[in-house]
Amino acid sequence: DGGITQSPKYLFRKEGQNVTLSCEQNLNHDAMYWYRQDPGQGLRLIYYSQIVNDFQKGDIAEGYSVSREKKESFPLTVTSAQKNPTAFYLCASRRREVHTGELFFGEGSRLTVL
Amino acid sequence: DQQVKQNSPSLSVQEGRISILNCDYTNSMFDYFLWYKKYPAEGPTFLISISSIKDKNEDGRFTVFLNKSAKHLSLHIVPSQPGDSAVYFCAASAATGGFKTIFGAGTRLFVKA
Secondary structure, three states, X not given: OOOXXXXXXXXXXXXXXXXXXXXXEOOOOOEEEEEEEOOOOOEEEEEEEEEOOEEEEOOOOOOEEEOOOEOOEOOEEEOOOOOOOOXXXXXXXXXXXXXXXXXXXXXXXXXXXX | OOOEEOOOOEEEEEOOOOEEEEXXXXXXXXXXEEEXXXXXXXXXXXXXXXXXXXXXXXXXXXXXXXXXXXXXXXXXXXXXXXXXXXXXXXXXXXXXXXXEEEEOOOEEEXXXX
16 A cells, blocks of 8 residues: 555653654655644744755754655654654655645654643 | 635534535635645545636535635535544645745634534
């Protein structure tokens, strides 16, 4: 079955630690995205990548970093510089040929900072 | 600066009746508007979309209406079913800049049996 796999589903981190959230897709999609959801708020864009070895900052990129070395993978690192990292993180992908901009989402990763 | 706004945090509807979810936007450059449905602890799933050059798109029980002059769109669900209870996100995307998609804050729909 094609889809997007995010891991881990739940993650706990101590303050000052970097953590990396994994996102893998086997949909052969070119574009991939990372969003963050906080309670009562919509999804806010952190980073996105349209092709391998290229990515752009979204609206809230500070304290995060990404890489796109393979088409299938778009890992997100939450660094110690991110002041409020506790949130639900969603990875998504999109077929470049589909011009509606429809996104396919993973199940999400919930990060809690202790 | 919220480019996409959903002003109603929640909506309660009786089963069988119509649910109307509203969304306003500020940027005239959006090419497509989309609605996503989300259950707790899951990723959103795509529901229906509409091009900025159209004013209506229908898919089964779901219809999206777009009023460009008012920068307003709405999602109609008829008839509403208990399984429709979820959070609905309005989103807008622009082809320029790699379809950077902006989401509203969401509206939680409760459909009562």
